[in-house]
Amino acid sequence: MKLDPRHLEILAAVVDNGGVTEAARAIGKSQPSLSRTINLLECRVDRPLFAGKKRPLLPTEFCLQLAAEGRKILKANQAAGEIVSSHKAGRSGAVRLAGTPFFMDGVISGMIAAFQTLHHDIRIDQSYCYPLDIFADLRNGVLDLGIIPIRASEVPEDMTFDQILRGRNVIACRAGHSLAQKSVVRLNDLTSYPWIAPPVDSPLYHDLRAGLESIGVRHFKISFTGGSLSAVINILSESDALTVLPYSVVFRMRPQNRLTALSIRIGDPERHLGILTLTNNCLEPAAKRLVNYIATEFKSLSAIIHHHEQNELWRK
C-alpha cells in the first residue's frame, strides 16, 4: 500500500490542529482543499479517519498512527527545506578548491582558518594542483575554484580569472643568513649556497630555473627537493640553503622571524596570482562567500605588501 506523503503531512496537520479549518490556516491552504484531501486519503485507505460526525473532529486510533508518520514526513521535509535555504544563503555547503602547494599552505590555509571561524558550516575540500590539472578539474566539475599563478594570456576561453595579488617570487633564506645582510647580491653568492628546489613540475621550479638563468646563473647545487612548504621552511631556517618562494608566503611568515627574502626579483612579472573559475558555471553561494573573503583579504594584504616592498625590501 503506497500512499502520497503529502496526504500524510496534511493529515498530521489536521490532527495536530484539531480540525480542517485550523490546519488550513496553519499550512496556508484553503479549507476545502484539505477537506477533500482528507476525503481522498480516507478513500485510499478505505477506512474512516475520524470517528462519528462529531465536531471537534475525533481522530481514529488508526488515524493517529498515520498522523504520527505524517509528522515524521513533515519534519524531514522541513529539514530538507532548511538545508536548501542554508545552502542558498551560503551558510553551509562545501567548497572544493585547489592551488599550488606552497601558496596554499603559506597563505591560503591561514585565510581559510579565519573564514571558517565565521562560517562553521561551510566545508572546505582543498587539494593541491598545478594549473593544467586545475583546468581539467574545473571543467569536469571536481573543483569549484582554483587559486593559481597564471598569465592573463594563459587563461582558457571558458574561464574567468580574478587577480588577487601580483605574483612575485623572491629568493628566501633564513633570517640570519649572511646574504640577507647584503643590499647587493652577486651571482657567486647565489651559487655558493645549496638550493632547495620546489617540485619539478611546479611553476615555482620553472621560475627558479628561468629566474636564475636570466641573471646568468645556470648551474646550482640542489640539496633538497620534493618536500612540502613546512619541510622546506624547516630546512631553510636551520641551514644556509636558498630557495624561491612567493613573496606573500615569506611576508606572511615575518612574525615568526625565521625567513627573509633577498633583494632579487625573480620569476615572470606577467604572471599573477588569482582565482580561476568556470565562466558559465555559477558558483555556489558558499563558494562565492569564500571567493569574496579571499579577495578582500588579499586587497589589504597586497596593499601592505606593496608598501613593505617599497619601503623595506628593495631599499635595504
Added chain:
Amino acid sequence: MKLDPRHLEILAAVVDNGGVTEAARAIGKSQPSLSRTINLLECRVDRPLFAGKKRPLLPTEFCLQLAAEGRKILKANQAAGEIVSSHKAGRSGAVRLAGTPFFMDGVISGMIAAFQTLHHDIRIDQSYCYPLDIFADLRNGVLDLGIIPIRASEVPEDMTFDQILRGRNVIACRAGHSLAQKSVVRLNDLTSYPWIAPPVDSPLYHDLRAGLESIGVRHFKISFTGGSLSAVINILSESDALTVLPYSVVFRMRPQNRLTALSIRIGDPERHLGILTLTNNCLEPAAKRLVNYIATEFKSLSAIIHHHEQNELWRK
C-alpha cells in the same frame, strides 16, 4: 523553502540506485518521469544535484543531504503503508465494545483473553453499558459493537443484531445452598432468603422483579446492591443470599464450584444475547475478527449449555 516530499523520495531512490534508469525500475515508474522530476527539483532548489556530465551520476554533497531526508520520508511513508495493510488485514487496530456488566465480566472477558492470545496487536477498549446507551454510542461512533440482551422487536431500524445465545436468566446461589438441593422451589423459599440486586437500571434487575412477580413474589428483601459481578459472587458464595444472573455466567463458573442455579426459569424468554452493530457502518477488520471469534465461541458454548440444561438443570 517548502518542497514536495515526493521529489525527495524520488531523489533518494535515484541516489540509492545510482542512476535514473535503475531507480525508475526500482520504484516502478518510467525513466523520463524520474528524469524530469529530478530536473524540476533541481530548478526548485536552484542548485545542481549531480555534478558534471559524468555517467555514473555523481551526487553533489548538497544532493546527498537532501537524499538523506528523502530516505526518512520514504521510510515513514512505507511505515504508513504497513499500518494501513495491517489494519486492512485486521492484524491490528482497536475494537471498542460494550455490554452489560455482569455478562461482560462473567463471559466475554474470558473470551477476549483467549482472542488476544491469538491477536496481540488488536486492542480492546471495553466499557459497560445498558442497551439504551449502547444505541447512542454506536450511533455517534464511540462504539464499534455492543453485546447485550435484547428482544428482536427492540432492535433499532439502523442496527443489526446477531444472536449468539438464548438469553436465559436463573436464580443463583452458593453451591451448598439448601435450596439448591430441592428439585421444587416454593415461593416461601425464595422470599425467606436475602436478595442481591443487580443495578436498578439493568435488564437483569428488571428481570428479577418481573420474574419474581410472574411467579407471585412481590416483596423480597434486598441485602446488597450496586456491586460488580465479582463482588456479587463473593457475597453470594459466602452467604445464603440469592440473586439473578445470566445462566451462561453461572455455567462458566461451574469449574470453581462456588455457584449453582435453581431450577427456576426467570426473565423474558423473547430476549436473547447478541452482538449489535450499526447496519450501514461496516466494521473494521479487527472488529470483524472479534465478532467472528465470539460468535463461534458461543456456538459451541450454547450447544454445551443447551445440553447441560436438558440433562442436569431442569431434571434435578
Added chain:
DNA sequence: TTGTTAATATAACCCAAAGTTATGAAGTTG
C-alpha cells in the same frame, strides 16, 4: 423546538505536474 454560529462538505473550475511512449543526445566501452 428553533435560530445562530462555526465548522465541514460539495461543486465547478483551472492549471501544475506526474505519467505515458517515442525519440534524440551524450557519455562509456570495446
Added chain:
DNA sequence: CAACTTCATAACTTTGGGTTATATTAACAA
C-alpha cells in the same frame, strides 16, 4: 568509431491539488 547504455526532450493525456462560492451539518443558546 561503432555499439551500447543512460539520460534528456518532446508531445500528449490524465490525475488531482488549488481556488472561490455555496450548501450541510453540528453545537450552542434561548
